[in-house]
Amino acid sequence: xVFEFLNRFADTMQSYxxxxxxxxxxxxxxxxxxxxxxxLDFGYPQNTDPGVLKTFITQQGxxxxxKEEQAQITSQVTGQIGxxxxxxKYRRNELFLDVIEYVNLLMSQQGQxxxxxxxxxxxxxxxxxxxxxxxxxxxxxxxIEGKGRTGSDDPSKTSSDFAIDDCQFxxxxxxxxFDTEHAISFIPPDGEYELMRVIPLVREVSRNKMxxxxxIKSNFKPSLLAQKIEVRxxxxxxxxxxxxxxxxxxxxxxxxxxxxxKKWNRPPVSMNFxxxxxxxxxxxxxxxxxxxxxNYSDHDVVKWVRYIGRSGLYETRC
Numbered sequence: 507x508v509f510e511f512l513n514r515f516a517d518t519m520q521s522y523x524x525x526x527x528x529x530x531x532x533x534x535x536x537x538x539x540x541x542x543x544x545x546l547d548f549g550y551p552q553n554t555d556p557g558v559l560k561t562f563i564t565q566q567g568x569x570x571x572x573k574e575e576q577a578q579i580t581s582q583v584t585g586q587i588g589x590x591x592x593x594x595k596y597r598r599n600e601l602f603l604d605v606i607e608y609v610n611l612l613m614s615q616q617g618q619x620x621x622x623x624x625x626x627x628x629x630x631x632x633x634x635x636x637x638x639x640x641x642x643x644x645x646x647x648x649x650i651e652g653k654g655r656t657g658s659d660d661p662s663k664t665s666s667d668f669a670i671d672d673c674q675f676x677x678x679x680x681x682x683x684f685d686t687e688h689a690i691s692f693i694p695p696d697g698e699y700e701l702m703r704v705i706p707l708v709r710e711v712s713r714n715k716m717x718x719x720x721x722i723k724s725n726f727k728p729s730l731l732a733q734k735i736e737v738r739x740x741x742x743x744x745x746x747x748x749x750x751x752x753x754x755x756x757x758x759x760x761x762x763x764x765x766x767x768k769k770w771n772r773p774p775v776s777m778n779f780x781x782x783x784x785x786x787x788x789x790x791x792x793x794x795x796x797x798x799x800x801n802y803s804d805h806d807v808v809k810w811v812r813y814i815g816r817s818g819l820y821e822t823r824c
Contacts, residue, residue, distance in 0.1 A: 507551075511551045511554070514551075514554040515541075515542075515545065515554060517554075517556070518541060518545070518554055518556050518559065519531075519534075519538065519541070521556040521560075522534070522537060522541070522556070522560075522563075523537070537563070540563055541559065541563065544559060544562075544563060545559070553588055555588060555589045555695065557589060557590060557591065557695050557696050557697065558588055558589065558591065561591055587637070587678075587693055589677060589678050589693075589695045590637065590678075590693060590694070590695050590696055591696070592637065594634070594635055594636065594696055595635045595636075596633050596634065596635050598633070598808065599633065599634050599635055599795075599802065599806060599807045599808065600631075600632075600633045600634075600807070600808045600809075600810070601630070601631075601632050601633070601634065601640070601694075601793065601795060601807055601808070601809045601810070602630060602631040602632075602809075602810045602812075603628065603629075603630050603642075603701075603790065603793060603809070603810065603811045603812070604628070604629045604630070604812050604813075604814060605626065605628055605784050605788055605790065605811075605812070605813045605814065606626055606627055606628075606629060606814045606816070607624050607625070607626030607784050607785055607786055607788070607814070607815050607816070608624065608625050608626060608816050608817070608818035609622075609624055609785050609815060609816070609817055609818055609820060610622065610623050610624070610625065610818040610819045610820065611819075611820050611821070611822075612819070612821055612822075612823075613821070613822040613823065614823055615823050615824060624785050624786045625703075625818065626784070626786065626788070627700055627701075627702060627703050628642075628700070628701045628702040629698070629699070629700050629701065630694065630698070630699060630700075630701045631697065631698045631699075632694040632695070632696065632697070632699075633696075633697075634694065634696075634795065634797070634807065635797070635800055635802070636797045636799055636800040637693055637797070637799065638693065638694070638795050638796060638797040639691060639692070639693055639795075639796050639797070640691065640692055640693070640694055640793065640794065640795050640796075641689060641690070641691045641792070641793070641794045641795075641796075642689065642690050642691075642692070642701070642790070642792075642793050642794075643687065643688060643689040643790070643791040643792045643793075644688055644689075644788060644789065644790060644791060645688060645787070645788060645789050645791070646688060646791070670786075673702055673703065674702065674703040675690065675701070675702055676692070676695075676699060676700060676701050676702070678692040678693055678694060678695060679691075679692045679701070679702075680692060721752065722735070722737065722747070722752070723751075723752045724747055724748070724749050724750060724751050724752075725749075725750070726749040726750075726781060726783060727749045727750075728748055728749040728750045728751075729749065730748075730749045730781065730782050730783060731746050731747070731748055731749075731782065732746065732747045732748075732749075732779055732780060732781045732782075733746050733747075733779075733780050733781075734778060734779060734780045735747050735777075735778065735779045735780075736777065736778040736779070737775065737776075737777050738775065738776040738777065738778070773824070774821045774822060774823050774824060775821065775822045775824060776819075776820055776821045776822075777817055777820045777821075777822075778816075778817045778820070779816070779817045779820075780814065780815065780816050780817075781814075781815040781816075782812075782813060782814065782815075783813045783815055784813045784814075784815060785815045790811050793809055793811065795807045795809075
């Protein structure tokens with residue numbers, strides 16, 4: 507609980523004065539004291555949601571709230587929907603959803619995978635009027651192995667199954683139909699929030715000379731385009747890379763100085779990349795919005811869904 511509070515408090519401070527560094531903390535220490543006073547009651551965290559705190563604490567300091575505003579703040583903090591204030595209005599209702607995943611891989615010199623996993627999150631930006639309720643559905647064939655529902659050795663599982671070890675959700679999420687329909691419903695906070703959490707070949711010619719051969723091969727669809735590809739051995743940067751493509755680089759390195767007796771220790775080769783799909787296979791089946799009070803339907807909301815796959819710790823030992 508202590509670490510969770512510290513992480514959330516850091517996010518709250520960043521939402522007020524941007525980057526969290528020593529200078530910003532010194533310049534905003536009065537604001538930080540005010541935030542701690544509002545967030546903590548008798549040493550216990552009560553509410554760390556920036557959307558609620560910003561209704562009565564501004565960046566310049568604490569403003570005097572009227573009786574009506576104080577009543578509204580009290581209802582937000584103590585009510586069922588403490589992460590969203592009432593009366594929000596936009597001329598255009600928009601909803602942005604990003605499925606962001608990080609591929610982590612560690613490979614030995616012989617090409618054996620030592621460890622590999624995909625970690626990701628579903629990030630959203632909502633600019634919706636009123637108090638809408640959203641419904642978000644993912645893969646039909648979903649198993650959560652961390653909860654012991656279906657093991658990885660289950661013969662009934664197919665390649666289209668989507669398995670995750672564990673998952674965490676934002677406090678606004680309702681999980682009543684998650685097990686049966688693989689869907690969640692929620693009243694979203696306003697703004698941005700987190701809804702859910704190359705094999706190199708090296709040949710030494712001598713002690714001071716080596717040859718490096720790096721092969722990069724893409725196995726995704728040719729219609730997709732990977733970007734920001736960077737192989738950190740000898741820095742080799744590709745602006746973009748199409749699917750079903752193969753790139754090969756061979757470099758001869760020769761030490762121009764005096765020959766060293768000590769054998770050169772080969773560092774691991776790491777790689778950065780970004781592809782427009784989810785490596786784990788997570789798919790958004792639907793994203794619906796309902797707002798009965800303001801009388802706008804799901805068809806009146808502009809929705810954007812984007813998949814991003816990025817490299818995490820992606821290394822190969824040489």
